[in-house]
């Protein structure tokens with residue numbers, strides 16, 4: 001069965017069967033059914049389980065991510081004209097859901113979503129994550145949830161978790177769903193879009209290294225291999241104006257050699273990778289000419305895994321060439337932008353004729369009347 005059909009069937013089943021259907025699917029895929037809500041005692045256990053030095057590591061990482069995201073906060077933007085006020089008001093989304101893969105847990109992702117959400121001012125945050133083999137949600141996920149003040153965590157994974165958040169099964173419906181997942185989770189996000197918002201559709205991880213031939217082979221290889229670790233469908237490319245390096249028989253790495261940097265940059269922009277590293281004598285010059293990439297890591301000391309974990313930049317990034325039109329996760333993704341206008345009589349009357357004529361052009365007599373009625 002096509003994945004689209006398969007996911008649609010599960011979503012339909014849980015829409016009509018409710019919490020019992022979610023429980024059935026959870027038993028089938030994760031080996032556990034109800035109850036789903038993680039009790040407070042499990043947060044306390046997670047806290048006990050994690051050694052102090054690791055808590056310190058997490059706290060320091062949290063601080064770096066917080067500092068790098070706090071600068072993104074947008075205040076309302078207004079313009080005053082002839083006694084009128086025109087602007088954009090930023091309002092946090094009220095309730096969001098975070099999907100955290102449970103089978104191969106990525107607790108770092110809890111920080112990458114939770115921290116910008118907090119900065120934006122999101123009031124309610126829910127986490128769904130499939131249980132590990134002991135039936136518990138990953139303790140690091142719970143510890144970080146605690147740091148973020150999140151206590152609504154459900155041990156549900158897969159398509160049924162996305163459906164539960166979107167349709168409000170076993171929990172209050174969320175306004176927007178965030179987080180990466182496998183192709184089934186992605187398809188489920190795609191299908192519930194409209195019922196709720198979604199952050200994006202994240203495909204297999206990708207890395208591109210751009211070199212002018214001066215980068216160290218050892219660094220290049222280590223960085224390319226790092227993202228291939230995510231799975232068999234992950235992609236890695238080296239684009240160089242130097243000589244082709246030996247990829248040690250790893251045919252998953254694509255090596256492209258260019259005559260000059262102009263040709264290289266044009267190819268890099270065409271591929272539009274999720275992660276791009278620039279390792280060259282003058283990396284900033286190349287950086288200014290890159291248009292399409294989810295994240296760009298500049299210089300020898302910015303390997304992608306450092307960005308994945310501790311630099312503080314976000315690791316939820318557009319994949320599959322979608323960085324041509326979409327962006328890294330930012331505080332803005334947790335906010336709505338509402339345009340507003342408070343209009344003075346003077347301003348309205350001065351330019352009313354513009355609206356009247358446009359209403360005529362579009363053949364909208366009732367639009368015309370609404371504006372004409374004002375005295």
Ligand SMILES: N[C@H](CO)Cc1c[nH]c[nH+]1
Pocket residue numbers: 106108109205227308315316317
């Ligand atoms: N490279 C992944 C996608 O950008 C993020 C991640 C999480 N943990 C390790 N890596």
